[in-house]
Structure formats: C-alpha cells, structure tokens
Amino acid sequence: MLKNKALIVGIDAYSQAPLGGCVNDAEEIAKLLEENEDGSPNFSVKLKRNVQTKAELLEDLHSLFKEGESDIALFYFSGHGTDEMAGQIVTPDFNGYDMGISMNDILRLANTSKSRNKIIILDCCYSGKLGDFSAIDSSDAIIGKGVTILTASNRDEVAIEDGITGHGVFTELLIQGLKGGAADVSGNVTPASLYSFVDQSLGVWEQRPLFKTNITGFLPIRTVEAKVSKKVLRKLHQYFAEATSEFQLDPSFEFTNTPEVTHEYKEPFAKEENVGKFKELQLYESVGLIEPVGEEHMYFAAMNSKSCRLTPLGLHYWKLSRDKRF
Incomplete structure (x- = not known):
C-alpha cells in the first residue's frame, strides 16, 4: 500500500523583511497532517523550519516528488513570494533577480512525479502565478495529471499575516478546515472542500485564494470524526x-x-x-x-x-x- 508524504516548509528568517508567523504556520499544518483526528497515521511529514538556501529546498523538493511513489505527495510553503521571473518562492539566500525557486520549476517537478496525487499549497504573495498560463509563454504552466494547486492569493495579490492568531490569514483558515470545518458528512477533508471552506470565509475585498486541478477524483488529505457514521x-x-x-x-x-x-x-x-x-x-x-x-x-x-x-x-x-x- 502506498503512503502519503508531505514536505512542510515555513520561513521567517529573512535578512530583509523578516516574517513572524510562517514557522508557526508550518508547524501547525505538519501537526494536523501527521495524524487524522482519531490518532491514526496519515502523512509521513518532513518539517523544515527556516530553510536557508535555494539548494537545500530544491533538494527537499526533488526528494518529495522524484524519489519513490506515494498516494499523495504534498508540498506546503509559507514565506515570501515574488512576482519576478513569472513567480518565485523566496529563500533567504536570494540574490538579484534570483529570489529563490521558480514556481514553474515546482510545477514541473510535480508534473513529472510518479506519485498518484501531487498537491501544492502556497501561502505567499503572488502565489496565484503557480500554474498561470499568462505568467509565462511556455507549456511549463500546464497542470499535469494528478496535480492540484491551492494558493493563498491571486497572481497579482499579496498574502497577509494575521497578527492576532500568529498565522497567515490563508493558513489559519486551512487549519480550521483541516480540524473539521471543511469535512463532509463522512468526515473527509479534501483539497476541494478545503478551498471551498477558505473561499467562503474570505470576503470579496480580501485576498482571493485560487484552486487549480487536473484530477479525476480526490483522496482525503485528513479525516475527522464523521458527522454521521x-x-x-x-x-x-x-x-x-x-x-x-x-x-x-x-x-x-x-x-x-x-x-x-x-x-x-x-x-x-x-x-x-x-x-x-x-x-x-x-x-x-x-x-x-x-x-x-x-x-x-x-x-x-x-x-x-x-x-x-x-x-x-x-x-x-x-x-x-x-x-x-x-
């Protein structure tokens, strides 16, 4: 039986414009994905706090998407994002226009992964550029079979941290959804139900999450107690x-x-x-x-x-x- 694996990354420690809630985001998401509500094992989680270099994060992404197979390979990132070069997630060793890892490179890794389902969740500014055809004139933006993308904001929007909860606005809603707010009657939380929960919770004037997918059916990413057995x-x-x-x-x-x-x-x-x-x-x-x-x-x-x-x-x-x- 194939298993689920997840790479969960949160970066606060930027030399310029440090953040305050991204490591908290990653820790809470990792905790929720490791186990279902009843304590049964769910994802095998690799939690990375304050990754320092682009090379280190790329190695982790290769390990997630390219090594072995799984039912679900999930990448979650909370940190800075930029709209430079068709969108990048930022690592602390950014230099000039090379701000970190291209969103298209992340998508390319997911598209070529042998895992059945590949889920990418980004809580960063301009995260909607991931898989955006208009971001670059290239087939790199095509979402491959089995790939699902959930982003905190549109391609031209920033993502906001909530000073009260200590989490990003988007991730705080993900947390509530994974705890059961996004569960169906049977207790299953899927990427689609998570998006619906987040989307309904944010007003039209707030950052708008995006959901993109190319799949034929969803596997639950967490289960909670069923409302009806x-x-x-x-x-x-x-x-x-x-x-x-x-x-x-x-x-x-x-x-x-x-x-x-x-x-x-x-x-x-x-x-x-x-x-x-x-x-x-x-x-x-x-x-x-x-x-x-x-x-x-x-x-x-x-x-x-x-x-x-x-x-x-x-x-x-x-x-x-x-x-x-x-």
Whole structure:
C-alpha cells in the first residue's frame, strides 16, 4: 500500500523583511497532517523550519516528488513570494533577480512525479502565478495529471499575516478546515472542500485564494470524526425507497410520547423500534440530508403524523448509499 508524504516548509528568517508567523504556520499544518483526528497515521511529514538556501529546498523538493511513489505527495510553503521571473518562492539566500525557486520549476517537478496525487499549497504573495498560463509563454504552466494547486492569493495579490492568531490569514483558515470545518458528512477533508471552506470565509475585498486541478477524483488529505457514521449513512436508501419518497412519521416515533412523561401525549405511543429509527432520521436532518414535510421541526412532524423527505444533499448521499459507494 502506498503512503502519503508531505514536505512542510515555513520561513521567517529573512535578512530583509523578516516574517513572524510562517514557522508557526508550518508547524501547525505538519501537526494536523501527521495524524487524522482519531490518532491514526496519515502523512509521513518532513518539517523544515527556516530553510536557508535555494539548494537545500530544491533538494527537499526533488526528494518529495522524484524519489519513490506515494498516494499523495504534498508540498506546503509559507514565506515570501515574488512576482519576478513569472513567480518565485523566496529563500533567504536570494540574490538579484534570483529570489529563490521558480514556481514553474515546482510545477514541473510535480508534473513529472510518479506519485498518484501531487498537491501544492502556497501561502505567499503572488502565489496565484503557480500554474498561470499568462505568467509565462511556455507549456511549463500546464497542470499535469494528478496535480492540484491551492494558493493563498491571486497572481497579482499579496498574502497577509494575521497578527492576532500568529498565522497567515490563508493558513489559519486551512487549519480550521483541516480540524473539521471543511469535512463532509463522512468526515473527509479534501483539497476541494478545503478551498471551498477558505473561499467562503474570505470576503470579496480580501485576498482571493485560487484552486487549480487536473484530477479525476480526490483522496482525503485528513479525516475527522464523521458527522454521521457510515453505518447509519448506509441505511439512507432503506428509509427512502426512491429519490422522491417520503418517510411517514407518527407519534410513536417520538420517545417522549408516553404516559410516563407528564406532558401532552397521543396514540400511538412511543415504540422502541420507531424511536431508534427516529434518532437516525434526526441525525440525517441535523446535517441537512432530510427535512420535515409540512412542519418546521421533526418533533412536530412526528407528533402530527407528517412525513420527511430527502434534501438535494440527501439525494446525493442516498445515491451513494443505494450504490454501496461507502
């Protein structure tokens, strides 16, 4: 079985214009990628703090993308970026126009890697130049098969540090997303869900992240506790035989509807089997997979013998459940 590997780099120690949060960025991203939320191993991480030279970082990039194979080879960089020479990530030994490593060189390494999925995440100014056709008149800008790019800003924008959190604005959102903010119902965090989470969190007047990819399907880069267990999700098609079906409820589904409870109750009284089903239906409703019909809350749908139905998101998971896709 192939494994995941990640090169995580944060550079604060520039002789000119030193930064304050990039090493913090790298350390937190490395910590989150090493393990899934349940403690199971995830990425084999090489964390590099304050890399001093272009040659050292190039060697690390070659090791990541060119040595061996993996399911995912991920490169994360937090530091200075420049728009010189079609975009470069800056190393502390910059000299003249040679500011560090060309973004096109990074993309070229990823494009030719034997790893199944190559992910490049840049939190630096002008990071949107990575994979930008307009940045250079060359096929070097073509995004190869299996490559995904996630950048903190557009090709002509700076990336900002947040003085409160001690992280870059972009990376702080990545951290929140990896902790679960970007997870789907099954608990999977993918590059696409991370981008969506970051994109929605930033206003139109703030730096705009970019997402570019050439893949046929995403592997999760981290898993967290599922909002609904796969065991329960697999039952979704059992409750709804067809996509347009409604599941009929009645008072017997509500566990408080019993003479032993001192409030209004009605027949049919709570039945253990239906109460168990209703708990699962309420779990579906809590994550937006189903909705009550004719009532605002599931409780009243049950007590008033109404029904519930799939939402558009629920229809997606219903199809996965029916087709045994998880």
